[in-house]
Amino acid sequence: MFYDNAKFDIEAGKGGDGAISFRREKFIPKGGPDGGDGGKGGDIYFVATNDINILFDFRNKNTFKAQNGQSGSSKDKTGKGGDDLELKIPVGTVVETIDENGAQNRREFLIDGEKVLMARGGNGGWGNSHFATSIKQTPHWAKRGLEGQNYHIKLQLMLIADVGMVGFPNAGKSSLLDAISNARPKIASYEFTTTEPLLGVVERKNYRFIVADIPGIIEGAHTGKGLGIEFLKHISRNKVLLYILDGTKDNVAQEIKMLEGELKSFNPELLNKNRILIINKLDLMDAKSVLKLKKKLPDSMFISTLTRENVDNLLDKIATLLS
Ligand SMILES: Nc1nc2c(ncn2[C@@H]2O[C@H](COP(=O)(O)OP(=O)(O)OP(=O)(O)O)[C@@H](O)[C@H]2O)c(=O)[nH]1
Ligand SMILES: [Mg+2]
Known part of the structure; x- marks a missing residue:
């Protein structure tokens, strides 16, 4: 039997940071916090397809990244979420994922159109408007966005000649x-x-x-x-x-x-x-x-x-x- 192999990393998008901002309006000198949340980072999906039969697209690239989420902004505006990334793999591909701790997982894609979430984008951080309390009405802090999931990936495909x-x-x-x-x-x-x-x-x-x-x-x-x-x-x-x-x-x-x-x-x-x-x-x-x-x-x-x-x-x- 003949096999095609590919090795690369995937990195889902980082969540956008929460914003630190205060209302600034005429006649309201000390407005409350209005920093919006960061947007969610893009996810990475694998989609199995019968349209391709070799692991060509993965040959010359080491890392595939989904887009990061954007930071929040004033007026409680949530940042835009990062775009998801869909990677097409041939039906029949065996996918091995290895996380940062070395834990492994295997899965074979057997159905045309099968779509699986492989790496989740990080959530956006909360803006400072979440953190106002009766005691602290002008919080000068917000949360940073979370990192997206990332994995080492190994693909293996049994080749069938055309x-x-x-x-x-x-x-x-x-x-x-x-x-x-x-x-x-x-x-x-x-x-x-x-x-x-x-x-x-x-x-x-x-x-x-x-x-x-x-x-x-x-x-x-x-x-x-x-x-x-x-x-x-x-x-x-x-x-x-x-x-x-x-x-x-x-x-x-x-x-x-x-x-x-x-x-x-x-x-x-x-x-x-x-x-x-x-x-x-x-x-x-x-x-x-x-x-x-x-x-x-x-x-x-x-x-x-x-x-x-x-x-x-x-x-x-x-x-x-x-x-
Ligand atoms: N002049 C010339 N020689 C060729 C050409 N194609 C192949 N040959 C020669 O023909 C011989 C056999 O070529 P191979 O490609 O090994 O033939 P094959 O069909 O794979 O042979 P088997 O593996 O034994 O079945 C070699 O000496 C080649 O150099 C051609 O277009 N022109
Ligand atoms: Mg020959």
């Missing part, structure tokens, strides 16, 4: 993952270089998704040939499948049939998924064979992971299928 890659060994699956994502898989010119599934996160300006690279599949994989087809379970939940083919081979169309056959014997539903046929190693192909293959496989995409030709177009296409 996109899976299948193909024969040596077709360039890992090379493609390397070219488009943050993952750095092993790449080599022999078969079965990849022996374990690997995930990578693709990040572009307008989209983000997770791609799974799995070991190559050969004819008869369903009977255990090569590394077998057990790894196909890692792409069973993916929304889009990329069929990666080596364009320098002269039996590409046949390879597609074989791949389909192996996928089908593992789980026929794999054939119902959105798929993109990718002919890789375009840089090694001559114009004639490109033309020939294009005629044969009109809905395929020709790319080179080496020169990156067409790779960005491919990503755009994947993003469209996912959106």
